[in-house]
Amino acid sequence: MSKFWGSRFNKGTDALADKFSFSIGYDWRLAKYDVRASIAHARMLGKCGIIPRKDAARIAAGLTKIGRQIEQGKFSFDPKAEDVHTNIQSALKKLIGPAADKLHTARSRNDLIVLDMKLYCLDKLNEIIAAITAWQKAIVGFADKNKDVIIPAYTHLQSAQVVLLAHHMLAYVEMLERDKARLYGTLKRTGRMPLGSCALSGTTLPIDRNFVAKQLGFAKVTANSIDSVSDRDFVIEALSDLAILGMHCSRVAEDVILWATREFNFVDIDWSLCTGSSIMPHKKNPDILELIRGETAKLYSHLNEVLVLMKGLPLTYNRDMQLDKPPLFGSVEKIKDMLGLLTKLFAGLKVKEKAIAGRIHDETFFSVDIMEYLIKKGVSYRQAHDTVGTMIKECVDNGRKIADLTLAELKGYSPSFGADVKALLDPKVSVSNKKSLGSTNPALVLREIERWKKIVTLATGGFARGY
Numbered sequence: 001m002s003k004f005w006g007s008r009f010n011k012g013t014d015a016l017a018d019k020f021s022f023s024i025g026y027d028w029r030l031a032k033y034d035v036r037a038s039i040a041h042a043r044m045l046g047k048c049g050i051i052p053r054k055d056a057a058r059i060a061a062g063l064t065k066i067g068r069q070i071e072q073g074k075f076s077f078d079p080k081a082e083d084v085h086t087n088i089q090s091a092l093k094k095l096i097g098p099a100a101d102k103l104h105t106a107r108s109r110n111d112l113i114v115l116d117m118k119l120y121c122l123d124k125l126n127e128i129i130a131a132i133t134a135w136q137k138a139i140v141g142f143a144d145k146n147k148d149v150i151i152p153a154y155t156h157l158q159s160a161q162v163v164l165l166a167h168h169m170l171a172y173v174e175m176l177e178r179d180k181a182r183l184y185g186t187l188k189r190t191g192r193m194p195l196g197s198c199a200l201s202g203t204t205l206p207i208d209r210n211f212v213a214k215q216l217g218f219a220k221v222t223a224n225s226i227d228s229v230s231d232r233d234f235v236i237e238a239l240s241d242l243a244i245l246g247m248h249c250s251r252v253a254e255d256v257i258l259w260a261t262r263e264f265n266f267v268d269i270d271w272s273l274c275t276g277s278s279i280m281p282h283k284k285n286p287d288i289l290e291l292i293r294g295e296t297a298k299l300y301s302h303l304n305e306v307l308v309l310m311k312g313l314p315l316t317y318n319r320d321m322q323l324d325k326p327p328l329f330g331s332v333e334k335i336k337d338m339l340g341l342l343t344k345l346f347a348g349l350k351v352k353e354k355a356i357a358g359r360i361h362d363e364t365f366f367s368v369d370i371m372e373y374l375i376k377k378g379v380s381y382r383q384a385h386d387t388v389g390t391m392i393k394e395c396v397d398n399g400r401k402i403a404d405l406t407l408a409e410l411k412g413y414s415p416s417f418g419a420d421v422k423a424l425l426d427p428k429v430s431v432s433n434k435k436s437l438g439s440t441n442p443a444l445v446l447r448e449i450e451r452w453k454k455i456v457t458l459a460t461g462g463f464a465r466g467y
């Protein structure tokens, strides 16, 4: 086809080359940002006297109209126009005539695409932060509703000690807060406005880059035109943040998948997030959670794709960089779905309190508490560990319970034992006796629930200081 930018070409490009290189099939997602960027640019051109003010006003009015069509889904993208920029440029020409030809003054697609991508990232990462906060809110609500429930906790997937279910839930909230902190950091570094770098060296025209930055809500302009058009760090940072966030989604999904098994039997997932089996009528499968776990692989491969894409590129712009878009869009869209589903999951998750209550009385859960009882009486850690280890081994071997040992038998293991040690064989006592900051102590956990409740309801999107 004949080229939009191709006056020096004596031939149209090959049809297969067009099919291979056109990006409109995916970069249409940038249309509303391209319009916003172009309105700001046109206003600047008019203000600086680079184009007549009335042309600038016509361009801005035409673009505003196109922007409205895009928002309403009424803009029809032309698959024969190479990319989002050419699509909008052509539509503007149709709408306002020759004045449209002045829009691309003092800019290049090389700097424009970076600006579009940055505006996209700023928008979407903020939406993702809000979605994380909504999920945190659902988790905190779930923790609050079940704040008295005690569950076995695991290391090596072997039951280890008892904790409050709410304490386990707040672990998720903590890791999500770190995800938000990473995203805020990425937003901060993304917030430098690149337009006006033009192809790579800047322009001889008297532009005002700060004016464009201000209109678009950027605090600063980029400092180096070569870096501006070469940089895709912000895409890689976003993909990296989303890969880590995805890893967290996947680990939560895995916990709930395990907890919903008949073997664990801790929770019931709402039917709306499960599917049946085509052959086994009794099945209720946690497919959605399995797919969240599975899709996380994609989030990692998207990050890897762009890292590899960029690693051998000489400065400045290279067309390879066009291919940063499908992975970025893919990760953004996937993570938003995952966060939405996980929020619904916690809103409808039921705790099987009775089944759990029958599982928290295993005496071995309290071995550390008994050990610390001895330590408090002056026994060394090593001695206490050996004593409790021997006592548990002999009880297990002989089919006995610590609770049934006589005082004489207890004293046989350690003269420091008194009858009061048996009070420790109780899950409620076990959690209450924890004293350290950040532990599963019910008073501390309650305080944490209250702290998080406040954070996740802040209008700012909820962000804890100090992360």
Ligand code: ARG
Binding pocket: 023, 027, 083, 109, 110, 113, 317, 319, 321, 322, 323
């Ligand atoms: N579609 C291109 C991209 O996404 C836009 C920039 C093209 N620039 C160029 N000089 N061919 O990177």
